[in-house]
Structures are given as structure tokens and as C-alpha cells.
Amino acid sequence: MSQSLRLAAALDGAGWHPAAWREPDARPGELFTAGYWVDLAAEAERGLLDFVTIEDSLAPQTDRADRVQGRLDAVLIASRVAPATRHLGFVPTVVATHTEPFHISKAIATLDYVSTGRAGVRVRITAQQRDADHFGRRQVPSREDLFDEAADYVEVVRRLWDSWEDDAEIRDVATGRFVDRDKLHYIDFEGRFFSVKGPSITPRPPQGQPPVAVLAHVPVTYRLAERGADLVFVTERDAPVAGPLVFTDLVVFLDETEQAARDRKARLDEVAGEEYTSDAEIFVGTPAQLAERLLDRPTFGFRLRPAAIPHDLTAITRGLVPELRQRGVFRREYEASTLRGLLGLDRPANRYAA
Numbered sequence: 001m002s003q004s005l006r007l008a009a010a011l012d013g014a015g016w017h018p019a020a021w022r023e024p025d026a027r028p029g030e031l032f033t034a035g036y037w038v039d040l041a042a043e044a045e046r047g048l049l050d051f052v053t054i055e056d057s058l059a060p061q062t063d064r065a066d067r068v069q070g071r072l073d074a075v076l077i078a079s080r081v082a083p084a085t086r087h088l089g090f091v092p093t094v095v096a097t098h099t100e101p102f103h104i105s106k107a108i109a110t111l112d113y114v115s116t117g118r119a120g121v122r123v124r125i126t127a128q129q130r131d132a133d134h135f136g137r138r139q140v141p142s143r144e145d146l147f148d149e150a151a152d153y154v155e156v157v158r159r160l161w162d163s164w165e166d167d168a169e170i171r172d173v174a175t176g177r178f179v180d181r182d183k184l185h186y187i188d189f190e191g192r193f194f195s196v197k198g199p200s201i202t203p204r205p206p207q208g209q210p211p212v213a214v215l216a217h218v219p220v221t222y223r224l225a226e227r228g229a230d231l232v233f234v235t236e237r238d239a240p241v242a243g244p245l246v247f248t249d250l251v252v253f254l255d256e257t258e259q260a261a262r263d264r265k266a267r268l269d270e271v272a273g274e275e276y277t278s279d280a281e282i283f284v285g286t287p288a289q290l291a292e293r294l295l296d297r298p299t300f301g302f303r304l305r306p307a308a309i310p311h312d313l314t315a316i317t318r319g320l321v322p323e324l325r326q327r328g329v330f331r332r333e334y335e336a337s338t339l340r341g342l343l344g345l346d347r348p349a350n351r352y353a354a
Contacts, residue, residue, distance in 0.1 A: 005294065006301030008091075009044050009313060011037075011073040012055040013068045015279070016251050019271040020308035027310075032072055034080050039082045040313065041168050047317025048331050050342050051089030053122055053213070053303065054078060054222070058095050067272075068138040075107045075121075082115035089339035091120035091213055091231075096153040097146055099124070099133050104153075105200055109343065110260055112205035117338035120211040121157075125150050136338060147224045149193040154212055156196050159187040160318075160327050161209055162350045163199030171250060185352040203331035208347045215249075216241055217233060217279055229272035230345060233303050235280040244345060247303040249280035249295075254315035258285045268308065280305065287319030 013031055023330040030036040037054075044052045048245040055076035061067065074092035080112035092110065094104050096298050104121070114118035125146040126132075141149070168183035187198035211250050213231035216222050222241040227230040239246070255261035261284045269275045276282070283290055294302055304320075306312035324330035336342045 003334075005329045006048075006050045006245075006247070007296075007316070007324075007330070008050055008051045008089075008301065008303040008320070009316060010053045010055070010249070010305040011040055012305070013061075013071070013309075014066070014306040015312065016305045017253075017265075017268045017272070017307040018062070018064075019268045022271055023268075023308050023311065025281070025309065025310060028068070031068065032070070035076075036329075037072075037077050037081045038084050039220050041088055041090075042311065043086050043310065043313055044304055044315055045085045047321045048334060049321075050301065050318070051086065051118075051120065051339060053091045054093060056093040056095065057115075058126060058134060059128060069304070074267050075104075075111060078119070079107075079111050079114050082111065082118060082119075085115075085118075087118070087334040087337070089118045089120055089211075089342060090115060091122050091211070092098035092340075093122045093124055095126050095131070096150040097140075098122050098131060098137075101153045101156035101194060102160065102196060103204075105157040105256060106202040107166060108157070108210050109161060109200065109202040109205040112207055113202075113209050117206035117296045117340075119205065120339055122213040123150055123154055124215065124217065124230075143267050144220060149218045149305075152189075152191045152229045154224075155191075156187070156189050156194050158209060158212070159189055159198070159351070160198055160200040161205055162352050163187050164204045165350050165353045166204055166208070169203055173302050176265075183353075185191060189239050192328075204350065207338050208350065209244075209340075210338055211343065211345065214244070223298070231343070237281075237297060245300045247298050247301040247347075248297075249303050250306060251278045251280050251282045251305040251307055252312055252316065253284045253307045254287055254290060254312050254319060257285065258289065261285050264311075265307070278305075287315055288323050294324070295327065295329065313331050 054074040068136040078090040078092040164182035189196045214225040214229040215233045216225045229244045
């Protein structure tokens with residue numbers, strides 16, 4: 001098989017269209033259940049997708065009462081669902097602005113353990129005062145400062161992942177030594193926003209460094225992506241970012257015919273009371289047309305945002321994926337057991353190892 005196009009699905013509640021939860025096949029009563037998320041992950045893995053991302057935030061998604069409100073914690077969802085799968089990667093969102101890098105480093109390391117090497121993390125910031133008010137700590141800094149803080153945040157997380165060498169755990173019952181203390185390291189990070197001693201409480205993750213992702217669509221986010229990310233999700237066709245693996249975001253409305261897809265979007269817009277818009281390109285058509293669109297401007301991969309779940313998620317896994325296979329550009333089986341392996345990333349050396 002030729003090199004596979006990488007595909008990811010961006011999971012957000014009932015889908016990215018605000019009226020998706022009112023579709024006949026939606027499951028709004030189950031949005032806050034583990035079974036709902038297990039089913040979505042199983043569907044993504046059935047289509048052999050590389051990974052799913054899970055949205056998160058610190059405030060309600062909207063002020064409107066006719067739309068989905070509330071979320072489960074994305075990292076905890078991933079930790080619950082990942083053991084029910086075998087190959088799919090999980091990239092939950094964390095908000096760097098009001099969480100501590102020490103906590104997130106061990107949470108993602110734990111996800112990497114329970115998923116046997118399939119964890120990643122998407123780091124985002126928030127500039128909302130209402131989010132800051134939850135914590136009662138400070139006024140919201142400028143966006144430039146928030147992204148500089150996020151870059152330091154990622155650096156601290158990465159150093160904490162390396163603060164245990166890979167062979168630090170001895171577990172020698174005969175000698176009574178569980179760990180080699182000489183292979184645990186203080187990170188002693190001193191920056192403008194954080195001073196973190198280390199080491200982590202969690203041993204180095206199975207992948208060494210779970211992939212870090214950033215959504216980038218303006219220059220300041222491109223700089224964050226280039227400073228600290230392995231993956232970058234972009235919404236511009238020619239995003240000026242270099243270094244990370246690029247996934248282009250698309251919102252997708254899929255159906256058996258283009259007209260049926262257009263009619264469904266129009267019906268959803270009517271229910272929502274306004275036309276749907278997005279920061280990403282909106283694709284409306286058939287899975288075959290989407291396959292042509294993806295191959296029209298080749299990139300490393302695409303992160304597809306299903307407009308309505310389950311309809312558009314299953315259209316990706318059972319409609320788009322077979323179309324791509326027919327064109328010889330998508331895998332027929334998983335070829336690696338870790339997320340880094342699926343993405344073609346080597347396991348990095350530990351910066352503190354002698």
C-alpha cells in the first residue's frame with residue numbers, strides 16, 4: 001500500500017452543528033454516559049482512523065438554552081474509553097490557561113499507560129474572563145502572554161514526562177528496590193509563568209513523549225505550534241506553519257447524494273434558526289466527493305469534524321474510508337500499536353538519560 005493518508009475525527013457532543021442533538025438518530029440522553037463515548041470510539045476504530053480528538057472547555061459552550069450545554073472532562077473520557085479499544089489514538093483537549101502542567105503531565109502519562117501507548121494531548125488557551133472567574137486567581141493576560149504561557153506549559157509537561165528515565169523502575173523483590181532514585185530527575189524549570197521542581201509522580205509514559213497538538217489559525221498560534229507541538233490542526237489551506245505534522249480541519253455534512261447533504265444541512269440550519277458557520281472549511285456532499293476533495297490538495301492528514309453524530313461519523317468510517325481505500329491511499333489494517341507509530345514519529349530519547 002502507498003503511504004496512508006492520515007484521518008482523525010474531532011468529537012464534540014452530538015456533533016459540530018448546534019442542532020445536531022435534535023436529529024432523529026442523535027442520543028442526547030446519553031451524552032454524559034461512558035457508553036456513548038465507547039460507541040463513538042468503536043466506530044472510529046472500525047474505520048481505522050488514526051485518532052479522535054475530544055473537545056473540552058471551562059465554560060458552557062453557548063448561552064442559548066436550545067443547544068447542547070455541558071461536557072464531561074475530555075481526559076477522563078479518554079481514560080475511560082481507551083481501554084475498550086486496541087489501536088485508536090486519543091487526543092483530549094486540555095485548557096492550559098487555568099490548569100497546572102504538573103497535573104496534566106501525569107494525567108496524560110496515565111492515559112498513555114491505560115491506552116498502552118495511544119495518548120496525545122491538544123493544548124488550548126482561553127482568553128475568557130468568565131473562565132478566569134471560576135478560579136478567582138487573576139485577570140486574563142493578553143493573548144500574546146497566554147500563548148507564551150502555553151508554550152512554557154508544554155515545555156514543563158515534556159520535561160516532567162522525561163523526569164523518570166525509562167529504566168528507573170527496578171521492581172526487584174529480592175533486593176527490595178522498586179526504583180533507581182538516581183534515574184529520577186529534578187526538572188528545575190524556572191520561567192516567567194512557572195517554577196516547577198519535579199520529578200513527576202508518574203513514570204515516563206510508554207511513548208516517552210505522547211504527541212502534543214495545537215489548533216492554529218492566526219500567527220501567534222503558529223508560533224506556539226512551531227515551538228512545542230508535534231501535530232497542528234489548521235483551518236487555512238496554506239497555513240504558514242513549519243515543523244509539526246499538519247492536519248487540515250474540515251466540517252463535513254455527508255450523504256448519498258450532494259443534494260441530500262445540502263438538504264440535510266439546510267434542515268439543520270432551519271432548526272437552529274441560523275446558517276451554520278465555522279472557522280474551518282465546510283464540506284457538503286457525498287463521501288466520494290469528499291475523497292476527491294481530500295486528494296485535491298494533499299497534506300499529511302485531515303481532522304474531520306462530523307456535523308452530526310452518528311450520521312456524519314459513520315459516513316466517514318463506512319463511506320469515505322472505503323472510497324479512499326479504492327484509491328489506494330488509506331490503510332486496510334493498523335500498522336503500529338502506538339499513536340506515535342501510526343503517525344510515523346520515532347520514540348524520542350530521554351533528555352535526562354546519561
